[in-house]
Amino acid sequence: MKILIIKEDKKMKKKQIKIIISLLVLMVLLNGCYGVDRSFKQIRNYILENTDGEYDTDFEFSIGSSGISLASVVVSFADTEEPIEEILSEISSVQVGVYNYKDASKVTTDFAGLNHLTNLMEKAGWEYVVRSIDNNELTAVFVRVYEDQLNRVFVISVNQEEMVLVEMHGNIDKVIEIAIREGELNLHSAVN
Numbered sequence: 166m167k168i169l170i171i172k173e174d175k176k177m178k179k180k181q182i183k184i185i186i187s188l189l190v191l192m193v194l195l196n197g198c199y200g201v202d203r204s205f206k207q208i209r210n211y212i213l214e215n216t217d218g219e220y221d222t223d224f225e226f227s228i229g230s231s232g233i234s235l236a237s238v239v240v241s242f243a244d245t246e247e248p249i250e251e252i253l254s255e256i257s258s259v260q261v262g263v264y265n266y267k268d269a270s271k272v273t274t275d276f277a278g279l280n281h282l283t284n285l286m287e288k289a290g291w292e293y294v295v296r297s298i299d300n301n302e303l304t305a306v307f308v309r310v311y312e313d314q315l316n317r318v319f320v321i322s323v324n325q326e327e328m329v330l331v332e333m334h335g336n337i338d339k340v341i342e343i344a345i346r347e348g349e350l351n352l353h354s355a356v357n
Contacts (some may be wrong), residue, residue: 201225201260205332208289208319210332215285216278219327220264227260248347249264256335256344264328282321289318300326313345314338 205227214222229237237253276298282305283293291307302324309317315337320339322329 178273198202201227201262205260205262205330208286208332209264209330211289212282212285212321212328215283219267221267223263223265223327225260225262227258229258233257233259248343252340252343255337256333256341258334260330260332262330264330266328275303278323279305282323286319286321308337317342 175346233253233256237250240249240253243249250270279296279298282303283296286293286305287308291309292303295304295306297304302322304320304322307319307321308315308317311317316334318330318332318333318337
């Protein structure tokens with residue numbers, strides 16, 4: 166009788182372990198959060214290797230379509246009139262990286278630094294649509310078009326403390342259309 170109980174306890178423990186492992190795998194798959202992909206890493210490495218200064222990675226993550234769908238469900242319960250749910254439905258993935266400078270004295274946040282960054286991204290196949298320098302921060306937005314559709318956006322923001330990289334895949338044309346339709350984009354053009 167005692168042996169039978171021990172065997173059943175071992176079977177129960179194995180079953181519980183299998184259930185826990187299955188739930189963990191399911192949570193990761195449904196969440197859609199993973200490390201950044203090879204393309205993002207290549208751009209990150211290209212920028213970091215070709216700019217002054219050394220960096221420590223603060224964090225990097227990617228949210229895939231499952232994670233965005235989950236976020237869309239959560240947002241649907243929010244009391245807001247913003248078209249966030251509609252915008253999220255057009256995005257297939259987002260990747261984010263934040264990198265802290267080891268030596269801020271080597272960071273270039275002037276027009277020369279912005280031109281250098283633009284040249285690096287253009288060599289990697291990206292085209293800038295917005296570039297800005299404000300105080301000690303530079304920001305640039307780059308796009309890629311595939312089959313006449315704007316499907317990738319890459320944002321780079323650099324200040325004296327950190328560099329932030331964000332890449333978004335999806336139907337970016339539609340995201341912009343929604344934002345313009347809802348009056349959320351106040352578009353102004355710079356006068357030279």
